Amino acid sequence: MNTRREFLWNSVMLAATCGMPGALAAAMKYDRDGVMRLFRLMAEETNARVEAGIELNRKGPMLFTFKDKDGKILENVHLKVTQKTHDFKYGADLFMLDEIVDSKEKNEAYKEHFAAAFNLATVPFYWEDLEPEPGKPRYAADSPRIYRRPPTDLCIDWCERNGIEPKCHILNYANFTPQWAKGDIFKEKSLLEKRMRELAERYARRIRMWEVTNETFWGTNFRGSNFYQQDDFIEWSFKTAEKYFPANELIINEYAGVWSSGYHRDRSRYYMQIERALLKGARIDGVGLQFHMFHKGGAEDVIKKTRDYYDPMRLFDVMDTYAKLGRPLQITEITIPAYSEEPGDEETQAEILRTLYRIWFSHRAMKAIIYWNLPDGYAAFAKPGDFSCGENMYYGGLCRFDMTPKPAYQVVRDLFGKQWRTNFERDVGGQFSFRGFHGTYELEATANGRTVKQEFRLNPDFADRIEITV
Numbered sequence: 001m002n003t004r005r006e007f008l009w010n011s012v013m014l015a016a017t018c019g020m021p022g023a024l025a026a027a028m029k030y031d032r033d034g035v036m037r038l039f040r041l042m043a044e045e046t047n048a049r050v051e052a053g054i055e056l057n058r059k060g061p062m063l064f065t066f067k068d069k070d071g072k073i074l075e076n077v078h079l080k081v082t083q084k085t086h087d088f089k090y091g092a093d094l095f096m097l098d099e100i101v102d103s104k105e106k107n108e109a110y111k112e113h114f115a116a117a118f119n120l121a122t123v124p125f126y127w128e129d130l131e132p133e134p135g136k137p138r139y140a141a142d143s144p145r146i147y148r149r150p151p152t153d154l155c156i157d158w159c160e161r162n163g164i165e166p167k168c169h170i171l172n173y174a175n176f177t178p179q180w181a182k183g184d185i186f187k188e189k190s191l192l193e194k195r196m197r198e199l200a201e202r203y204a205r206r207i208r209m210w211e212v213t214n215e216t217f218w219g220t221n222f223r224g225s226n227f228y229q230q231d232d233f234i235e236w237s238f239k240t241a242e243k244y245f246p247a248n249e250l251i252i253n254e255y256a257g258v259w260s261s262g263y264h265r266d267r268s269r270y271y272m273q274i275e276r277a278l279l280k281g282a283r284i285d286g287v288g289l290q291f292h293m294f295h296k297g298g299a300e301d302v303i304k305k306t307r308d309y310y311d312p313m314r315l316f317d318v319m320d321t322y323a324k325l326g327r328p329l330q331i332t333e334i335t336i337p338a339y340s341e342e343p344g345d346e347e348t349q350a351e352i353l354r355t356l357y358r359i360w361f362s363h364r365a366m367k368a369i370i371y372w373n374l375p376d377g378y379a380a381f382a383k384p385g386d387f388s389c390g391e392n393m394y395y396g397g398l399c400r401f402d403m404t405p406k407p408a409y410q411v412v413r414d415l416f417g418k419q420w421r422t423n424f425e426r427d428v429g430g431q432f433s434f435r436g437f438h439g440t441y442e443l444e445a446t447a448n449g450r451t452v453k454q455e456f457r458l459n460p461d462f463a464d465r466i467e468i469t470v
Contacts, residue, residue: 031302031303032344032345032348034302034303035302035303035306035310035348035352036310036348036351036352037303038307038310038311038312039310039312039351039352039355042312042313045312046312046355046359049316049362050358050359050361050362051362052362053362053363053364054358054361054362054420055435056364057362057363057364058088058361058362058420058437058438059422059435059436059437059438059458060435060436060438060458060459060460060462060463060464061433061434061435061463061464062433062434062435062436062456062458062463062464062465062466063431063432063433063463063464063465063466064079064428064431064432064433064443064445064465064466064467064468065430065431065465065466065467065468066428066430066431066432066445066447066468066469066470067430067467067468067469067470068447068448068469068470069469073430073431074430074447074448074470075429075430076427076428076429076430076447077427077428077429077430077432077445077446077447077470078425078426078427078428078445078446078447079424079425079426079427079428079432079443079444079445079446080424080425080443080444080445081422081423081424081425081434081436081441081442081443082423082441082442082443082444083421083422083423083436083437083439083440083441084439084440084441084442084455085119085163085439085440086119086416086420086421086437086438086439087438087439087460088361088367088368088369088416088420088437088438088439089119089120089165089330089367089368089369089370090118090119090120090368090369090370090412090416091118091119091120091121091122091164091165091167091368091369091370091371092114092117092118092121092122092370092371092372092373092374092398093121093122093124093169093333093370093371093372093373093374094114094121094122094123094124094150094155094158094159094166095122095124095148095149095150095373095378096110096148096150096374096375096378097110097111097114097150097154097155097158098150098154099145099147099148099150099378100378100384101145105403106402106403109399109403110374110375110399110403111158113374113398113399113403113405113409114164114374115162115164116413117398117409117412117413117416117417118164118412119163119164119165119416120164120165120166120167120368120370121155121159121164121165121166121167122167122169122332122333122370123152123155123156123159123166123167123168123169123207124148124149124150124152124155124169125152125168125169125170125171125199126149126169126170126173126176127172127173127176127177127178127181127195128176128177128178128179129146129149129176130149130152131178131195132146132178133180134178134180134181137198138151138152139151139152139153139202140153141153141154141157148378148380152203156203156206156207160206165208165209166206166207167207167208167209167210167211167370168199168203168207168209168210168211169211169214169253169332170211170212170213170214170253171195171196171199171210171211171212171213171237171241172192172212172213172214172237172241173213173214173215174216174218174225174227174228174233175215175218177225177228182224182225182226183226184226185226185227185230188225188226188227189227189236189240192227192237192240193240196240196241196243196244196245197244199244200244200245204244204245204247204248207248208248208249209248209249209251209286210241210245210248210249210250210251211251211252211253211288211332212237212238212241212250212251212252212284213233213234213237213238213252213253214252214253214254214288215253215254215255215256216228216233216234216254216273217254217256217257217269217270234252234273234276234277234282235277235280235281235282238250238252238277238282238283238284239281239282239283242282242283249285249286250283250284250285250286251284251285251286251287251288251330251332252274252277252284252286252287252288253288253290253332253333254270254288254289254290255290255292255333256270257269257270258270258289258290258291258318259289259291259308259309259314259315259318260305260308260309261308263308263314263318265317265321266321266324268321271321271322271325274287274325274327275325278325284327285327285328286327286328286329286330286367287322287325287327287328287329287330288329288330288331288332288333289318289322289329289330289331289332290331290332290333290334291309291331291333291334291335291356292333292334292335292372293306293309293335293336293337293394293396294335294391294394295337296393296394310352312355312359315356315359315360316359316363319360319363319365319366320363322365323363323364323365327365328365328366328367329363329365329366329367330366330367330368330369330370331360331366331368331369331370332368332370333370333372334356334369334370334371334372335371335372335373335379335391335394335396336349336352336353336356336396336408337349337394337395337396338394338395338396338406338408339394339395340395341376341395341400345395346406346407346408347407349395349396349406349407349408350406350407350408350410350411353408353411353412354411354415357369357411357412357415358415361415361420371398371412372396373391373396373397373398374397374398374399374409375397375398375399375400375401375403376392376395376396376397376399376400376401377392377397377400377401378392378397378401379391379392379394379396379397385401387401398412420437421437422434422435422436422437422441436458437458438458438459438460439457439458440455440456440457441455441456441457441458442454442455443455443456443468445468445470446470447470448470450470451470452468452469452470454466454468
């Protein structure tokens, strides 16, 4: 294991002795009812706020007026409305695209499940892995393989073919600064600026959202990066990104203490970091909040560690607080453990996920929800299929190692594909109004033996009306 992986391993408390799956599985048995206690206890109040928030923040009105060719309002119209896309973004990381080298069938299943469930994909731009040698970036689809780091062109081309929006992760993550790029501050800044300029020239028109900095609370001497230790690390990174990505969305991202013991409303260190950067002129367009449940131990330990994460009041309070910064929020990385393949554990994972997604989706400031690992057994800090250590040991994927969907996967598909999607067919009058989820639609109207089709949008920021001649 190299220095970077050792550091992360220890820092986020993922250390475990590989090769002891039985001992670890026993250690991570937990009380399913216990972790759900606050969700269930507060279900009535939570549901009231969620339902009101979804209706107010995720839906809007549309008024149709149907006329004949002479401009007279029709009396009877058969109307079919089909929602094609969502404005709200829901996705996962795309780190295993064509990465399963020992099974073509699993590779194809990965792509099939991803495209069926998501409209957003987080694409890896880790500097150390994207440009392992200076001046030799791994952009091209046929670039040399690095595990969980599919080449950029491969990812973006696939996204565009499948109607999925790609998102960059990440421009300046000090943990992945290449060894060859480290040195004095002038050197590091110069090479970072060169990296941003080249990425903008190649991808700015194809990728709208760019995460700029990530996980900056690791300490003062982070992997030998001199620039990381400077006070202007955040501000410089965003101002430089703005220079090369003037029309793109620039996002900050963080894991440490966002929801748990490090949260103290607007005195939270992440909140104050963003506030300071904004006051110093940094253009931060979005705030990323990670939600990795990397907690292990016995039943009491898991319940204690997850108390803040699975508390509806805490979840709403965190979102309300960060919304005061006046920037859209994203849940950028999510891991909800199942801890095993036992049916009861998988069902609990699905119930937790459904509850969380409903809470997040209902909040006005939230713009995206991004799960982190689609399949089990291919997460960070472990070999494929080794569930004894690393992030694999949490069984936090939405699909199993054999790529069959788990109940949690079906939750995501059902929420965004059925429950939060507006489709109907009915007979209506010459004027008709409905409320639907924000996104793009196709209507088919039939009257007096004639049928017309038309696309339209339900916009999040204003009511709309359309006049249609049939």
